[in-house]
Amino acid sequence: MDLSPKQSSPSESTRFPDEVLERVLSLLTSPKDRNAVSLVCKDWYTADSWSRRHVFIGNCYSVSPEIVARRFPRIRSVTLKGKPRFSDFNLVPDNWGADVHSWLLVFASGCPFLEELRLKRMRVTDESLEFLALNFPNFRALSLLSCDGFSTSGLATVATHCKNLTELDIQENGIEDLSGEWLSCFPENFNTLEVLNFSNLITDVNPDVLERLVSRCRSLKVLKLNRTSSLDRLQRLLISAPQLTELGAGSFSEELTLQQHAELKYAFGLCKNLSVLSGFWDASALNLSAVYPACSRLSFLNMSYTALQSPELASLLPHCPCLRRLWVLDSVGDKGLEAVGANCPSLEEIRVFPTDPFDEDMIHTVTESGIVAVSQGCPKLHYILYFCRQMTNAAVATVVRNCPDFTHFRLCIMNPGQPDHTTNQPMDEAFGAVVKTCKKLKRLSISGLLTDLTFKYIGEYAKNLEALSVAFAGSSDLGMQYVMEGCSKLKKLEIRDCPFGNVALLSGLERYESMRSLWMSACNVTIDGCRSLAREMPRLNVEVMKEEGSDDCKADKVYVYRTVAGPRRDAPPSVLTFSGL
Amino acid sequence: MERSSSSSMELDSDLNLKATELRLGLPGHCGDDDDGPEKSQISSTSPTTVLTIGRSSSGGSNKRSSPEAPSSNECRSQSDSSASGVEFEDRDCAPPPAKAQVVGWPPIRSYRKTCLQQQKRGSESGMYVKVSMDGAPYLRKVDVKMYKSYADLLAGLESMFKLKFGEYSEREGYNGSAYAPTYEDKDGDWMLVGDVSWEMFISSCKRLRIMRGSEARGLGN
Numbered sequence: 001m002d003l004s005p006k007q008s009s010p011s012e013s014t015r016f017p018d019e020v021l022e023r024v025l026s027l028l029t030s031p032k033d034r035n036a037v038s039l040v041c042k043d044w045y046t047a048d049s050w051s052r053r054h055v056f057i058g059n060c061y062s063v064s065p066e067i068v069a070r071r072f073p074r075i076r077s078v079t080l081k082g083k084p085r086f087s088d089f090n091l092v093p094d095n096w097g098a099d100v101h102s103w104l105l106v107f108a109s110g111c112p113f114l115e116e117l118r119l120k121r122m123r124v125t126d127e128s129l130e131f132l133a134l135n136f137p138n139f140r141a142l143s144l145l146s147c148d149g150f151s152t153s154g155l156a157t158v159a160t161h162c163k164n165l166t167e168l169d170i171q172e173n174g175i176e177d178l179s180g181e182w183l184s185c186f187p188e189n190f191n192t193l194e195v196l197n198f199s200n201l202i203t204d205v206n207p208d209v210l211e212r213l214v215s216r217c218r219s220l221k222v223l224k225l226n227r228t229s230s231l232d233r234l235q236r237l238l239i240s241a242p243q244l245t246e247l248g249a250g251s252f253s254e255e256l257t258l259q260q261h262a263e264l265k266y267a268f269g270l271c272k273n274l275s276v277l278s279g280f281w282d283a284s285a286l287n288l289s290a291v292y293p294a295c296s297r298l299s300f301l302n303m304s305y306t307a308l309q310s311p312e313l314a315s316l317l318p319h320c321p322c323l324r325r326l327w328v329l330d331s332v333g334d335k336g337l338e339a340v341g342a343n344c345p346s347l348e349e350i351r352v353f354p355t356d357p358f359d360e361d362m363i364h365t366v367t368e369s370g371i372v373a374v375s376q377g378c379p380k381l382h383y384i385l386y387f388c389r390q391m392t393n394a395a396v397a398t399v400v401r402n403c404p405d406f407t408h409f410r411l412c413i414m415n416p417g418q419p420d421h422t423t424n425q426p427m428d429e430a431f432g433a434v435v436k437t438c439k440k441l442k443r444l445s446i447s448g449l450l451t452d453l454t455f456k457y458i459g460e461y462a463k464n465l466e467a468l469s470v471a472f473a474g475s476s477d478l479g480m481q482y483v484m485e486g487c488s489k490l491k492k493l494e495i496r497d498c499p500f501g502n503v504a505l506l507s508g509l510e511r512y513e514s515m516r517s518l519w520m521s522a523c524n525v526t527i528d529g530c531r532s533l534a535r536e537m538p539r540l541n542v543e544v545m546k547e548e549g550s551d552d553c554k555a556d557k558v559y560v561y562r563t564v565a566g567p568r569r570d571a572p573p574s575v576l577t578f579s580g581l
Numbered sequence: 582m583e584r585s586s587s588s589s590m591e592l593d594s595d596l597n598l599k600a601t602e603l604r605l606g607l608p609g610h611c612g613d614d615d616d617g618p619e620k621s622q623i624s625s626t627s628p629t630t631v632l633t634i635g636r637s638s639s640g641g642s643n644k645r646s647s648p649e650a651p652s653s654n655e656c657r658s659q660s661d662s663s664a665s666g667v668e669f670e671d672r673d674c675a676p677p678p679a680k681a682q683v684v685g686w687p688p689i690r691s692y693r694k695t696c697l698q699q700q701k702r703g704s705e706s707g708m709y710v711k712v713s714m715d716g717a718p719y720l721r722k723v724d725v726k727m728y729k730s731y732a733d734l735l736a737g738l739e740s741m742f743k744l745k746f747g748e749y750s751e752r753e754g755y756n757g758s759a760y761a762p763t764y765e766d767k768d769g770d771w772m773l774v775g776d777v778s779w780e781m782f783i784s785s786c787k788r789l790r791i792m793r794g795s796e797a798r799g800l801g802n
Contacts, residue, residue, distance in 0.1 A: 086685060086688075088688070088690045089684075089685030089691075090684055090685050090691060091684060091685045146690070146692070172690060172692040172693075173692070174691070174692075200692070305696055305697075353689070353693065354687065354689065355697065356697075357687045357689050359780070387687060412687055412688065414687045416683070416686065469688075471686065496685075
């Protein structure tokens, strides 16, 4: 740095060339850091704008594509999230919006060097996929999670035209699955793929095409097959791609001869670098043992698509000494979870999904004992998602006493409004224990019979809380008020079927601009309340989704979010937009 | 404090007691080992808005929709048919009232719901069971999966064997007919068709036997 004596003003003497500043800033990758940097001064704002390569947009309507392209002309990678999270559970009408096409149109001219696009809960049509494939010559990575509106034809255009594709990640989408032909659209000399995930799809892909593709792509690290992939094919794929770090096996139910089993086991043994395993639909106990040789470095095991029983899990886990994340179905039962506690000392995350969420069969289920057993054996646990049919306050208190470092605590007692099944008391003390003990808590989902006391606890203790999900809880407006007043870091609040009305809604007036969004459905909010909110806070979009046949003054579903783009113009007729502008 | 949606109101009035009831049993339904008439009362006095927790028609992929309504009122105790007491509404009364169900609860992604259903359906594809009829020279086979409900199945059997079953009632089985449909379950026991939920029936039925009414009456009691 050249401190010339001629320069008198202090700002000039400490100034260094833009290129250097940009270079330094480019070492900061986290969006939060970058956002902070851009607020320091105009020079830094400009430097950040020119050097920003990745933009994360948590709500596609909070900003317009024009604003993004204008501010960050050189971005290479965009992550875009669209519909409210409750759309995953069918609470949002199909035609709600979040269509990616308008973004692509703007980016094609404003950010033509775009290489990566990661979309979550967006509407994506085949037309958009084709546009993407044809207008972004450097395009390399496409990830679609929980999106809808496209078919396998759209994938075909991507495979055909994106010459440098390294990543095609299709997860859990509402996709129209016409045929597996799309895989055959990759050119014969195409070999750059590093990530291929088509586990979402049902139709068969040509196995020979797949094998040739996999053997050509020497950099392939992630391969997630769909259900129709047979074990025989899997074995051949593993032999040609032992370098894989993540594998999604296909169906695992076929009956194998001893020879076939041995060959499969051998193939798994070749994969020394596997850290993530998933898939395994309909896995039989016998077949699972073929996987053991590949588990020594496993850090994430996702068995949530197969109804494993406790003995199978208990046999599998000792082979996975490094396991940090585990997803299972509740078919493993409390006994299976005891095996988890006994075999997984490094476990940091566990998710237990229900095998039969709508079937009240008590056989396949886990109880409070299971979660306690896990907490006893896994002190490093910091993420839990647990679906169950019964819980007690004492058990939850024990769990957080054993594992005080929870950052994500999501408990779903599947019967709405169910109390502690031993004391018949509300579950207030359970969540009270969680927020009092877990100082680092960022995300909380509550359930069971809950009064305003739960919310009082949350407001008082959960000072780091960023996301809260509430259903069938609370006794009065006070509940929501406690949260709005106490949780200063709250970013996302979703509420359904709670007795919170306009007073509660308006109590958060000061907070909504520092939050990403608020969702309230089947509460007591009225249209007038929404109107008042919009009037007071012009930089919020207040949207109401009306249900057929509902009262004129009721606001059935309310979605409030901050935006610099003004009210959106693409809302369907069933969505009323209130704006203070 | 008023509740906004009518389904929440029903939650209050229907389940207020039940929510605090100490039960390990199945949520969202009658629960008691009471007899038929009380149950039909519950289902008919709360027409469109009874909260049926457990059966969701959301997601577009869940094929277990309202026509199976009787099953959602059932206590799913595995083998004890006397405690089940399903109101056989399909055949006896007027069609069951449309039940509002909790949309989007429990919060499972549509994708996962579809996957699990495909899994279940896939693992039990095409369920052919033998059907014998007392006095008939040979057996028949039917694909139980082809039928959507008891009414459907019985109509199919009636047409296949050229007979009529009587009216089903929980107390008296198939009264007023020469024949009664029975089935052998997973445990090897002979059960009267219609006592348990359709889903449970499908998963436990190994074979069917159309029994002479005189023998069947013993079963019905």
